[in-house]
Each structure stands twice: as C-alpha cells, then as structure tokens.
Amino acid sequence: MTKLANLARLIRSKNAGPFVLTFDVMFExxxxxxxxKNSGALTREVVADRYGLPAKDVxxxxxDHARAVKxxxxxxxxxxxxxxxxxxxxxxxxxxxxxEIP
Amino acid sequence: xxxxxVVAPTGACGSGFLESSLETALSWSPHFIGCDAGSTxxxxxxxxxxxxxxxxxxxxxxxxxxxxxxxxxxxxxxxGSANTAGGxxxxxxxxxxxxxxAAEEKLSFRMAIIHAEQGKDYLxxxxxxxxxxxxxxxxxxxxxVIERSACTVGMMGAEPFINALQAGAEVVIAGRSSDTAIFxxxxxxxxxxxxxxxxxxxxLECGAAAVVNRKTGDCMFAWIRKDHFVLEAPDPELQCTPxxxxxxxxxxxxxxxxxxxxxxxxxxxxxxxxQIRERAxxxxxxxxxxxxxxxxxxxxAEKVGxxxxxxxxxxxxxxxxQIDDWTERLLVRCHARVKQVYGDRMxxxxxxINIRIYxxxxxxxxxxxxxxxxxxxxxxxxxxxxxxxxxxSSIAGIVRHQGLHLPIPEWSGLIxxxxxxxxxxxxxxxxxxxxxxxxxxxPDDPLEMFPMEMVTVDESSQxxxxxxxxx
Numbered sequence: 318m319t320k321l322a323n324l325a326r327l328i329r330s331k332n333a334g335p336f337v338l339t340f341d342v343m344f345e346x347x348x349x350x351x352x353x354k355n356s357g358a359l360t361r362e363v364v365a366d367r368y369g370l371p372a373k374d375v376x377x378x379x380x381d382h383a384r385a386v387k388x389x390x391x392x393x394x395x396x397x398x399x400x401x402x403x404x405x406x407x408x409x410x411x412x413x414x415x416x417e418i419p
Numbered sequence: 420x421x422x423x424x425v426v427a428p429t430g431a432c433g434s435g436f437l438e439s440s441l442e443t444a445l446s447w448s449p450h451f452i453g454c455d456a457g458s459t460x461x462x463x464x465x466x467x468x469x470x471x472x473x474x475x476x477x478x479x480x481x482x483x484x485x486x487x488x489x490x491x492x493x494x495x496x497x498x499g500s501a502n503t504a505g506g507x508x509x510x511x512x513x514x515x516x517x518x519x520x521a522a523e524e525k526l527s528f529r530m531a532i533i534h535a536e537q538g539k540d541y542l543x544x545x546x547x548x549x550x551x552x553x554x555x556x557x558x559x560x561x562x563x564v565i566e567r568s569a570c571t572v573g574m575m576g577a578e579p580f581i582n583a584l585q586a587g588a589e590v591v592i593a594g595r596s597s598d599t600a601i602f603x604x605x606x607x608x609x610x611x612x613x614x615x616x617x618x619x620x621x622x623l624e625c626g627a628a629a630v631v632n633r634k635t636g637d638c639m640f641a642w643i644r645k646d647h648f649v650l651e652a653p654d655p656e657l658q659c660t661p662x663x664x665x666x667x668x669x670x671x672x673x674x675x676x677x678x679x680x681x682x683x684x685x686x687x688x689x690x691x692x693x694q695i696r697e698r699a700x701x702x703x704x705x706x707x708x709x710x711x712x713x714x715x716x717x718x719x720a721e722k723v724g725x726x727x728x729x730x731x732x733x734x735x736x737x738x739x740x741q742i743d744d745w746t747e748r749l750l751v752r753c754h755a756r757v758k759q760v761y762g763d764r765m766x767x768x769x770x771x772i773n774i775r776i777y778x779x780x781x782x783x784x785x786x787x788x789x790x791x792x793x794x795x796x797x798x799x800x801x802x803x804x805x806x807x808x809x810x811x812s813s814i815a816g817i818v819r820h821q822g823l824h825l826p827i828p829e830w831s832g833l834i835x836x837x838x839x840x841x842x843x844x845x846x847x848x849x850x851x852x853x854x855x856x857x858x859x860x861x862p863d864d865p866l867e868m869f870p871m872e873m874v875t876v877d878e879s880s881q882x883x884x885x886x887x888x889x890x
Contacts, residue, residue, distance in 0.1 A: 402775060
C-alpha cells in the first residue's frame with residue numbers, strides 16, 4: 318500500500334468556471350497510472366466520500382491519453398461568494414493525497 | 420487552402436511571452452494571430468467593477484508586439500474577452516490601448532469592435548420567453564437579478580469573429596468570447612473540419628500551457644489541416660508530447676472529453692495524439708457534434724455590499740483550544756452591540772460577519788478533513804459585509820473592540836485576545852461582487868447579442884467610424 322500522493326506526479330484542484338471545482342490526478346508513466354486505475358481505490362464513490370457528497374454529484378473520468386484521473390464536483394460555495402475561501406479553487410485537493418493505493 | 424497556420428502568443432493577454440518566440444512564430448508564416456484576454460478565474464470583481472486583472476502597461480506590451488507583428492505580415496489579429504471580463508468598459512479599455520499603440524507605431528488598419536455586454540431589457544425579454552436556461556449548479560436567476568447586475572455579458576461563439584473578418588476587419592477586438600472560438604473562427608470560416616478547428620483552439624487559447632516543461636507564459640503554434648492538426652511551441656526549449664497535449668484538455672474543464680460551445684460539443688473521446696517531431700504533436704480524430712439549439716453562456720456580477728476586514732492572530736493555547744466556542748461567543752456579542760448602536764436601522768439580515776480561522780480550517784472550510792488543529796498559533800480574518808462602506812467600517816470597529824477583550828474562563832481580569840498587525844486594525848475593502856448567473860440564452864441568431872462597430876484606425880490615431888453593422 319502507498320498513498321496516492323506518492324504515485325502521482327501532480328494532484329491539483331482548480332475552478333472549472335465559477336460554480337464547479339475540478340481535480341486532476343496525473344501520472345508520469347503508464348505503470349503508475351494503470352496501478353491506480355486498476356486498484357479500485359480511486360473511484361467516484363471514494364471522491365464523493367472525501368468531499369461529503371452523494372456519488373451522483375461527482376463527475377469522474379479515466380483519461381488514458383493524459384494518464385490522468387479526473388473528477389469534478391459542485392463548489393461548496395460559488396467562487397467569490399462571501400463564504401468562499403479559495404477563489405481559484407487551487408488548494409482543495411488535499412483530501413485526495415492520502416488515499417491508500419494497493 | 421490546404422492548411423491554416425496560427426500563433427497564440429500567450430494564454431492570457433497581459434501575462435507576457437518571449438519576443439523571440441513570437442518572432443520565430445511569425446517566420447513560420449501564420450495566417451492569423453489570436454489571443455485570449457479574459458477569464459472568470461480572477462473572480463467576479465473584474466466583471467463587477469470594470470477593471471482588468473492585468474496591469475494596463477502589461478497588456479499594452481503584449482498587444483504592441485502582436486499588433487506590430489500582425490501588421491508587418493498583413494494578417495488579422497483577433498483578441499477576445501477584452502480586459503479580463505469583456506464588458507463594454509473592458510472593451511473600451513482595450514480599444515484605447517490599441518489606438519494608442521497605432522498612433523505610437525504609426526499603424527493603420529480596419530478594426531472591428533464587437534460588444535458582448537447585454538442590456539437588461541433584452542435579458543428580461545428572453546427570460547420571459549423561457550429562453551434563458553440554467554446550467555448545473557446555478558444560482559437563482561430572475562428579473563431582480565438582472566436589475567441588480569452590475570454587468571452581464573454573453574460569451575460569443577465563432578460567428579461574430581467570422582462576420583468581422585468577412586466585413587474586412589484586420590484587427591478584431593471583442594468583448595467576452597469563448598476562448599476557443601477566437602481560434603476556431605478562421606479554420607471554420609475556411610471549411611476545415613470543426614472537430615479539429617475547435618480542438619486546436621482549445622489548446623491554443625492557453626498559449627504554451629500544453630507543453631511538458633512550461634517555464635512562463637509563451638507562444639503556441641498550430642498547423643490545422645483537413646484530417647489532423649499539429650502543435651509546436653516556437654521556443655526551441657519547449658516540448659509538446661502526446662501526454663502533455665492530451666492533459667491540457669483537463670485544465671479548468673469539468674468534463675475532459677466533451678467541451679460545450681455555442682454551436683455544439685467538441686468531443687475528444689476518439690482523439691489520437693502522436694509525436695511526429697521531437698517537439699511537435701499531431702492530433703486527429705477529434706469530433707464536433709452540432710448543437711440542436713444554439714446557446715450563449717451568460718456571465719454576470721452584482722454588488723453584494725461593502726466590506727471591511729480585521730486581521731488578528733491568537734497565540735495563547737487556552738484560547739486556541741476553545742476557538743470555536745470563543746468565536747461563537749464573539750458573534751453573539753457583536754450582534755448584540757450592533758443592535759444596541761443601530762437599533763432598527765441595521766437588521767441582522769442587513770449585514771454579515773464571517774470569521775475565517777487560519778491554522779484550523781481557513782483554506783477548506785467545511786471540506787477540511789482535519790478536525791483538531793495542532794497549530795500553536797491561529798490567524799483570524801474577520802469580515803464585515805454591510806450595505807455601505809461606512810456601515811461596514813463602523814461594524815468592524817465594533818468587532819475589533821469586542822474581539823480584543825472577549826474573556827475566557829481560564830483568566831480573570833481584562834485580557835487582550837487578538838494581536839492586530841495593522842493600524843487602523845481594520846481594512847476597508849470597498850464594494851464586493853458575486854457571480855449571479857450560470858445560464859445559457861437561446862438567441863434567434865448567433866450575432867444577435869454581439870453588435871459590431873467597424874472603424875478605420877489611421878496613423879494619427881484619429882479613428883473614425885466608417886460603418887456600424889447592426890446585429
């Protein structure tokens with residue numbers, strides 16, 4: 318077992334417009350990408366759980382050409398809302414970092 | 420015409436690029452120069468206030484090099500989403516920069532100015548007709564929102580650019596535009612496959628972002644052909660790989676395979692990426708599925724109120740271990756004091772006090788998985804939002820005083836709880852804005868929302884309107 322952050326070359330979050338937050342988990346090589354993709358440990362349901370959402374609210378993709386896993390969720394607060402704490406959405410990926418990958 | 424060559428000097432006009440990269444790109448004989456100058460990413464304040472996110476001098480530097488290059492090669496220059504948000508004020512700001520440069524560099528050209536700001540009466544009419552529809556997730560959008568909105572823009576597709584070029588424009592300065600449409604317009608106009616035109620546009624709109632080893636904002640070049648397109652960054656140190664190009668479609672998109680434009684959906688499901696030279700990638704197989712109904716995305720911002728903030732830190736572990744309780748008690752005290760001071764003139768729903776606790780959950784708020792803070796100090800940012808700056812500032816004064824001296828059971832006697840680094844302790848932030856629409860509008864015609872002016876700019880910068888083309 319190892320943590321997702323030890324396998325990915327980049328885990329990031331970003332606005333996808335003012336209303337959606339998107340996560341990219343990117344891998345340097347095919348072996349690490351396939352290991353994560355086939356592990357069953359990084360799924361729509363796992364992402365939903367990490368962000369306290371029902372699975373139906375999470376868009377989830379395997380992007381083979383990019384060797385990346387991608388997920389998108391509705392923003393907890395819209396960008397620029399008085400309660401929003403991260404205008405660019407750039408520091409919201411941390412709950413994905415310690416997902417355990419077999 | 421068997422190929423369209425295009426250079427995108429930078430991913431954001433005003434963020435810069437290497438002059439040497441643009442010179443290399445110009446030596447590859449592009450048919451046009453395109454540049455995206457806007458985004459919602461900097462936030463609603465730019466749309467609301469009319470200000471650009473990049474400094475005027477930085478934008479002018481970039482536009483000067485692009486404009487001189489375009490006029491030297493006698494090729495069109497297309498800039499969309501003027502001055503970040505693409506409203507009329509933003510558009511006028513960028514047009515004034517272009518005119519200044521033309522005078523300074525003694526350049527003459529025909530310039531199309533395309534507006535994207537939407538009138539309130541037009542929006543209300545389309546709303547009543549049921550032709551404004553929500554995306555997901557969307558805030559409530561009604562006539563009250565339209566009335567309150569400081570600025571609402573439509574995001575134009577490729578058609579207004581094509582219209583401008585067909586009318587003889589040599590420079591096109593447009594309000595809010597689909598980033599991709601700026602680049603797709605020319606190949607679409609010449610009948611190249613839309614899947615390739617839009618996909619190439621999607622990569623180009625971010626300049627050199629799709630390289631493996633991004634150093635800074637820089638140029639990207641594309642050759643768009645009948646059955647594929649090729650990407651290569653002019654800077655010899657930058658390399659595109661199949662992975663770097665494929666990865667780019669992830670950036671700032673909710674869905675990496677299906678990208679929705681006004682006139683249809685770019686579908687990358689079957690795209691194929693090949694390394695054809697050391698630094699160049701060939702892309703094929705991208706498809707474009709025409710929409711049944713043409714739609715234009717709306718963006719709007721409205722003033723929420725005025726804000727004042729107090730920054731203060733806490734070092735005492737007795738406070739830190741009960742910070743949630745302490746801040747709750749602080750809010751109760753502040754509201755009571757506001758009531759005492761203002762009476763009925765300031766109701767609880769008229770103002771908002773928000774406390775951010777850095778060192779605990781300031782960055783992630785309710786999404787923060789770490790529930791127990793281990794920090795030895797905390798930073799509090801306390802924000803007051805109220806109908807006027809004077810009221811926000813006054814209530815911040817109340818919060819400061821209540822916060823300084825709010826006791827805890829561990830100590831008896833008058834304490835001072837917050838360490839305030841600034842004097843005065845509160846900072847007035849001025850008006851603040853929020854995005855108020857995530858909807859699409861169904862126009863009768865792709866040009867209906869985007870009226871164009873055609874002007875002749877001559878060396879003396881005495882530009883005059885030659886004709887006004889009604890939408």
